[in-house]
Amino acid sequence: MMRRRDFLAAAGLLGISPLALGMNFERRLLKKSLRQYFKPSKGDGNEQRVLVLVHLAGGNDGLNTVIPVNDPAYYKSRPTLAIAKSTAIPLNADLALHPGMKELAQVYGDKQMTILQGVGYPEPNRSHFRSLEIWETASSSAEDIEEGWVARFLKQQQPDNDDPTPQAIHLGTEIPDVLYTPQDIGVFGLARRRIKADALGPGMEQLEREAARTGDERTEGNLAYVTDVVLDTLATEQEIASILRKDRSRGDFPKSGFSRRLRSVASLIDSGLSTRVYHVSLGGFDTHANQANRHTRLLRTLSAGLTAFQKDLQRRGVAGRVMTMTYSEFGRRPWENESGGTDHGTAAPIFLLGEQARSGVVGPVASIPLDPAKDLGYETDFRAVYAAMLEDWFEVPAKTIVPGNFSSIKVLKNGA
Amino acid sequence: MQISKTGFSAAANSRFWAPLPEKQWDLPKAGHLLRRAGFSATPEMVSLAMTNGLGKTVAQLFDGRDEMPLPRAVSQSLAEERRLIRRRRKQKKAQKQKTTDEINRLRRQTVIDYNIFWLQRAADPKFSAHEKYLLFLQNVLVVSSDSVRKPESLIDYQALLRREGLGRYPALVKSVSKSPAMITYLNLRSNEVGRPNENFARELLELFTLGEGNYTEDDVKETARAFTGYKFNRKGFFYAEESFDAGEKKIFGKSGHYNGDQVIDLVFEQPAARSYLPSELIQFYVSAQVAIPPEALQELGEIWQASGFDNLVLLETVFRSRLFYSEQYRGQEIKSPVDYYIGLVQALDLDVAVFPSGSVNLIKRMGQELMKPPNVRGWVGGRSWINATAVRARRAAVAKVLDSAGEESLTAVDLEFVRRLGASKAPAYFVTPDHLKNHLNVNSLHDLGGYLQSQMADPLPAAELNELAKIAGAQDEPLLELMSFMLNHPRFYLC
Numbered sequence: 001m002m003r004r005r006d007f008l009a010a011a012g013l014l015g016i017s018p019l020a021l022g023m024n025f026e027r028r029l030l031k032k033s034l035r036q037y038f039k040p041s042k043g044d045g046n047e048q049r050v051l052v053l054v055h056l057a058g059g060n061d062g063l064n065t066v067i068p069v070n071d072p073a074y075y076k077s078r079p080t081l082a083i084a085k086s087t088a089i090p091l092n093a094d095l096a097l098h099p100g101m102k103e104l105a106q107v108y109g110d111k112q113m114t115i116l117q118g119v120g121y122p123e124p125n126r127s128h129f130r131s132l133e134i135w136e137t138a139s140s141s142a143e144d145i146e147e148g149w150v151a152r153f154l155k156q157q158q159p160d161n162d163d164p165t166p167q168a169i170h171l172g173t174e175i176p177d178v179l180y181t182p183q184d185i186g187v188f189g190l191a192r193r194r195i196k197a198d199a200l201g202p203g204m205e206q207l208e209r210e211a212a213r214t215g216d217e218r219t220e221g222n223l224a225y226v227t228d229v230v231l232d233t234l235a236t237e238q239e240i241a242s243i244l245r246k247d248r249s250r251g252d253f254p255k256s257g258f259s260r261r262l263r264s265v266a267s268l269i270d271s272g273l274s275t276r277v278y279h280v281s282l283g284g285f286d287t288h289a290n291q292a293n294r295h296t297r298l299l300r301t302l303s304a305g306l307t308a309f310q311k312d313l314q315r316r317g318v319a320g321r322v323m324t325m326t327y328s329e330f331g332r333r334p335w336e337n338e339s340g341g342t343d344h345g346t347a348a349p350i351f352l353l354g355e356q357a358r359s360g361v362v363g364p365v366a367s368i369p370l371d372p373a374k375d376l377g378y379e380t381d382f383r384a385v386y387a388a389m390l391e392d393w394f395e396v397p398a399k400t401i402v403p404g405n406f407s408s409i410k411v412l413k414n415g416a
Numbered sequence: 417m418q419i420s421k422t423g424f425s426a427a428a429n430s431r432f433w434a435p436l437p438e439k440q441w442d443l444p445k446a447g448h449l450l451r452r453a454g455f456s457a458t459p460e461m462v463s464l465a466m467t468n469g470l471g472k473t474v475a476q477l478f479d480g481r482d483e484m485p486l487p488r489a490v491s492q493s494l495a496e497e498r499r500l501i502r503r504r505r506k507q508k509k510a511q512k513q514k515t516t517d518e519i520n521r522l523r524r525q526t527v528i529d530y531n532i533f534w535l536q537r538a539a540d541p542k543f544s545a546h547e548k549y550l551l552f553l554q555n556v557l558v559v560s561s562d563s564v565r566k567p568e569s570l571i572d573y574q575a576l577l578r579r580e581g582l583g584r585y586p587a588l589v590k591s592v593s594k595s596p597a598m599i600t601y602l603n604l605r606s607n608e609v610g611r612p613n614e615n616f617a618r619e620l621l622e623l624f625t626l627g628e629g630n631y632t633e634d635d636v637k638e639t640a641r642a643f644t645g646y647k648f649n650r651k652g653f654f655y656a657e658e659s660f661d662a663g664e665k666k667i668f669g670k671s672g673h674y675n676g677d678q679v680i681d682l683v684f685e686q687p688a689a690r691s692y693l694p695s696e697l698i699q700f701y702v703s704a705q706v707a708i709p710p711e712a713l714q715e716l717g718e719i720w721q722a723s724g725f726d727n728l729v730l731l732e733t734v735f736r737s738r739l740f741y742s743e744q745y746r747g748q749e750i751k752s753p754v755d756y757y758i759g760l761v762q763a764l765d766l767d768v769a770v771f772p773s774g775s776v777n778l779i780k781r782m783g784q785e786l787m788k789p790p791n792v793r794g795w796v797g798g799r800s801w802i803n804a805t806a807v808r809a810r811r812a813a814v815a816k817v818l819d820s821a822g823e824e825s826l827t828a829v830d831l832e833f834v835r836r837l838g839a840s841k842a843p844a845y846f847v848t849p850d851h852l853k854n855h856l857n858v859n860s861l862h863d864l865g866g867y868l869q870s871q872m873a874d875p876l877p878a879a880e881l882n883e884l885a886k887i888a889g890a891q892d893e894p895l896l897e898l899m900s901f902m903l904n905h906p907r908f909y910l911c
Binding site: 058122128129180285 | 514705750827831883901905907909
């Protein structure tokens with residue numbers, strides 16, 4: 001990782017205190033080099049391809065999202081929650097989308113969305129914590145559990161140590177497990193509540209001044225050492241904030257926090273950063289009670305946000321190199337419970353959005369069990385979807401990243 | 417709290433370890449002791465320390481060492497684990513693998529649960545010093561969850577250290593050698609007559625008692641022979657006579673038909689045994705980087721030996737000594753992730769979050785996964801705690817506790833933990849303006865600046881604080897901005 005201090009040194013200021021030159025000089029110098037802080041994306045073929053992960057946190061009710069409107073069992077299993085066929089948005093002869101998703105229906109109609117039905121895994125786990133761990137690590141063996149599957153992918157990409165560009169950016173303070181590995185692979189978090197850009201710059205300058213002032217006695221000491229590393233970290237934060245602030249071509253997005261996060265992702269993708277993966281989360285899907293209105297609101301937010309995002313990517317001319325994929329720790333039980341909600345289930349649909357996405361619905365209509373105690377079976381192993389993204393989208397072998405036996409699946413348009 | 421008289425009279429004659437006179441006890445020194453022995457020095461703690469004086473404060477430091485009760489959620493998980501293991505015995509091969517996966521996931525969750533409860537205990541000032549000491553012991557007498565798979569073994573191991581850690585070190589080492597966790601971690605079970613496994617013997621000499629260069633390869637081989645026959649079953653440790661190598665061994669130049677306990681006695685007759693653990697202790701509590709004078713280490717070793725290798729005497733000698741309070745060892749140590757997190761929680765009068773994203777995961781992202789040190793040497797500490805990822809993780813921890821969305825941003829996973837582990841009636845996981853007012857008596861930017869300065873080992877120069885306050889004052893939420901600046905400040909990383 002290129003250090004900020006090296007960066008100033010390279011500009012010929014080695015050994016000269018910024019104070020001697022005046023803070024303005026340093027600031028100007030920094031501004032001039034801002035363009036070179038992150039190495040630009042190489043711009044050839046697959047190195048530019050990006051994956052955006054959208055976690056539907058809590059377990060999305062797939063049955064009320066992609067609805068089997070012709071199945072009497074659907075209405076029987078959900079006396080109060082079933083969506084009326086007349087209000088749902090038809091996708092094909094058997095399936096319709098929840099009425100709150102009209103924007104996404106359009107994306108589907110424009111052939112920029114795949115709906116993968118019944119994605120899950122054998123012997124499903126119904127704990128949020130444990131099932132999410134399974135989805136995010138893609139490992140059923142006891143050994144490799146610590147790493148996210150995307151972290152394993154990024155580890156193999158061997159980042160350039162001279163380039164502080166993050167390989168992955170997550171929106172939210174905690175690194176999601178899908179991006180986690182103990183070693184440093186260049187994962188950056190854009191906090192929800194960022195230090196305002198106005199405050200970050202001066203704050204950093206204050207640190208620089210203090211570091212310069214404490215002088216030689218402390219240059220070997222721990223305070224100097226820590227300050228150095230902190231400043232380097234802040235420099236990246238500042239650069240990213242600067243990219244976002246300077247984006248003059250921000251598109252129209254809905255007002256939700258979720259949409260705002262996707263808007264930031266669009267800016268960053270279009271900025272020339274070579275970051276490969278983004279992660280955004282939308283929470284609230286754990287609808288055990290009074291599901292009807294809450295789920296509708298969530299799906300509206302999801303639909304409006306994802307669609308605005310897709311449109312913005314097109315407007316910016318980068319839609320060809322971005323794929324967006326939703327995932328959730330589980331679906332929900334087909335039979336509703338006593339509280340107007342649904343409990344933790346098993347398989348559910350995944351949405352894949354992108355200009356290059358294979359369009360249409362993949363997989364059969366969910367078969368609803370007659371026994372209220374039973375769950376939906378799964379059609380596609382989620383690892384097959386990951387493997388397809390790795391092999392067909394990023395064009396890397398999936399074997400070492402997502403081990404296991406599962407049949408392959410096609411996720412991209414022909415010729416993509 | 418009885419302190420060995422032998423220990424103290426020896427110390428009194430030492431240039432380095434003579435107790436600091438009570439009249440030299442002051443606020444900065446009280447802060448230094450509390451931050452090093454525990455995790456922070458809040459105004460209440462400092463005030464009490466000043467009232468009590470140095471001697472009484474040190475004497476009471478380790479009072480909180482009752483047994484840690486097994487949390488209900490943890491005992492339930494252990495029961496579920498036993499059920500799954502029983503079920504697995506009756507299953508066929510394909511099913512067995514799936515059940516094994518299930519068991520492994522449950523075990524990992526159990527360790528996470530337990531460590532959340534442990535953090536809560538460690539953050540309670542009554543227990544802080546003792547639990548921090550257990551962190552030290554666990555970094556010398558290392559076991560790890562990556563090979564000690566059963567949470568019960570790890571929990572029992574920590575309980576053993578809690579029970580016997582402040583006693584005499586030779587006895588502790590003997591107990592540790594018989595714990596299922598250590599036997600598993602260092603493959604002692606496979607060490608049998610005719611088929612020696614040297615793993616335990618080597619680490620015993622190199623990492624637990626003497627240090628590299630203070631024993632020969634033959635000493636290792638012969639020690640391994642003495643530790644044969646160490647086994648355990650569901651009921652605990654047992655000694656398998658038939659696996660024991662009863663032959664004569666030659667260790668440290670002496671011959672005999674030694675068994676494990678007897679070898680440990682021989683170890684503590686070696687001069688190097690006097691200074692090994694004290695040296696580790698100094699690195700942990702005094703300085704990871706600046707070595708103390710060799711004569712000082714030697715004298716400390718002699719004091720420790722004179723006390724019968726009593727660890728409480730060792731700790732109290734160090735914490736009462738002139739050396740401990742000398743300028744060169746103050747305010748420059750880099751806090752470990754646990755230090756940083758619990759320091760944050762105590763300074764802000766918060767509760768340890770009962771969900772991992774607000775507690776154990778924050779610490780893990782900073783580079784310290786509890787009960788899982790990277791290898792048998794434990795965590796190196798010092799500057800190795802600081803790199804870009806770790807700094808980002810520390811900033812994430814600060815952002816977490818300052819998250820104004822707070823309660824609303826708890827995820828389904830968080831809530832699952834809250835339901836399972838239970839939470840107090842009105843837990844304070846996040847800092848709000850009300851919290852600042854009610855818990856910390858902070859009503860203004862000025863109050864806040866002053867308070868946070870009091871929590872720094874080496875406070876900011878006044879000019880810098882004013883500068884930061886000015887910048888914060890110009891933002892939408894001045895209090896939050898100033899907190900962000902100061903809790904993220906490099907000085908807050910030091911103690």
